[in-house]
Amino acid sequence: MPDPEQFQEFQEHSVAEFFKKNRQMLGYSGKIKSLTTVVHEYVTNLIDAVEEEEDNLPEAFVKIEELGPEHYKVIVEDNGPGIPEDYIGRAFGQMLAGTKFHRFMQQRGQQGIGAAGAVMFGQVTTGKPTKVITSQGDGEILECDLSIDVQENKATLDNKKTYSGEMKGTRIETEVKNVLYQKGRYGVDEYLRRTVLANPHLKLTYVDPEGKTIVYDRAVQDLPPKPKEAKPHPQGVTVDDLLGYAMQSNSQKIKSFLKNDFTRVSGKKAKEIQEKVSFDLNKRPGDLNWDEAEELVNTFDEIDFMRPPTDVLVPIGEERLKKAVEEQLEPEFKTVIERKPKAYRGGVPFVVEVALAYGGKAGNDNGEDEIEAMRFSNRVPLLFNKGSCAITKSVDSVDWDRYAVKENTPLTILVNFTSIHVPYIGAGKKAIADEEEIKKEIRLALMKAGRKLGNYLKGKRKKKQRLQKKKTFETYIPETAKSLADITGKDEEEIRKHLESVVKQRFSDIGEDED
Ligand SMILES: Nc1ncnc2c1ncn2[C@@H]1O[C@H](COP(=O)(O)OP(=O)(O)O)[C@@H](O)[C@H]1O
Ligand SMILES: [Mg+2]
Structure with missing residues (x-):
């Protein structure tokens, strides 16, 4: 017989309690990663929110203030629609609540846990609420302190004030402790740099903890097409x-x-x-x-269904991605490949695009020439869980040697995976599951781009060799001219000029440029 005594401690838990205990599942593990995750959640939300509006180009302000050791304030402001008073609590203080979960549509957010997760992380590390300032229309602004009642998975709003002002959009201020600001591959700076690359229509002003301001201007001035809401395809549904x-x-x-x-x-x-x-x-x-x-x-x-419609997908686009790469990386050579849409698991449409940028600011930013691979899904940078991601596996599966790429080639490999439903590994959304169909598409795109880069690099190498040869010939011209003049009794100057023109003609393919 079961013993009821044993079950006395039986309790229900809220989603918020679950994620409070398991915050690593949302990306809150590691000091650098946690800070980046807070920024990531707020920034993805703001781009999504602004894109919901008609004809509004996103403009964001991000500031990281250092308040003490491992103690920062993250401030993110947008020019979006603002959040109506009644929804503020649900948007920022309730897990699994949002406008995107039930939609079958290409968006950055999916589950409705991002914003509340960031607020909660701030709350459990500092004991402080998150300040939300958001426009209500008609010049009215609402300000409040938002905290989460973890047991109830509900938000509490305190110190509510309304006043009039010019602001349009939302400003969030969250204090966090136990985190670390650092430049480098996993930090906020890199996250934002990549965000701008994949969202060339975003204008971003970033103030780092040292007070340095970086303004990322738009590489393109028009809005990307709006993704359409789709219906799921029967194949691919669980x-x-x-x-x-x-x-x-x-x-x-x-x-x-x-x-x-x-x-x-x-x-x-x-x-x-x-x-x-x-x-x-x-x-x-x-x-x-x-x-x-x-x-x-x-x-x-x-059953033999028609393939899912693919016009619901909006990748960055070849021209826009080219402009973004040009503006941000100023490469010597670039190539962009956009594949045709395909479906994985039979019915979930996706499209892959790849950019390769060589030279200029491409490759790692740390002063050394290196290959750097940037992963994106629906234009959101993926900085973590690199090893388990379908993109990394595809990049690693390509024989880069064939395309004249070596370890120290200053090369940026950018891969953006676009889908209505991205098969993320885990709730933290940091890596794409390695589905065969996805890996194959990424690999094909990489190889096509790789061939173009290979041709360029091989051409460049050949030109360098020819240039060397030309220089060698040129070095011997004066001596040869002198000897010939001695032997033939003809004018040395004339012979020299003649030899110079012969060399010039023989090497006309590499042009005049000597460096
Ligand atoms: N900056 C913002 N402006 C307007 N609405 C927002 C903003 N940030 C979040 N929201 C709203 O809050 C909801 C919850 O956000 P979040 O918890 O990150 O979930 P998700 O992004 O997965 O939907 C969003 O679906 C959106 O409706
Ligand atoms: Mg979100």
């Missing part, structure tokens, strides 16, 4: 997702739920599904159980 969609559906019957809530399910396809499953598709979607959902998912795999 049993769990399917049940979730079914519970939320407004349709009366499973049959109409499949037709309305999924893409590429026609009446004919629904009939085909009905013929293959053991239960009646006329029942209510809410009555679908796990076994039936599993049967449906297995059946989807046997």
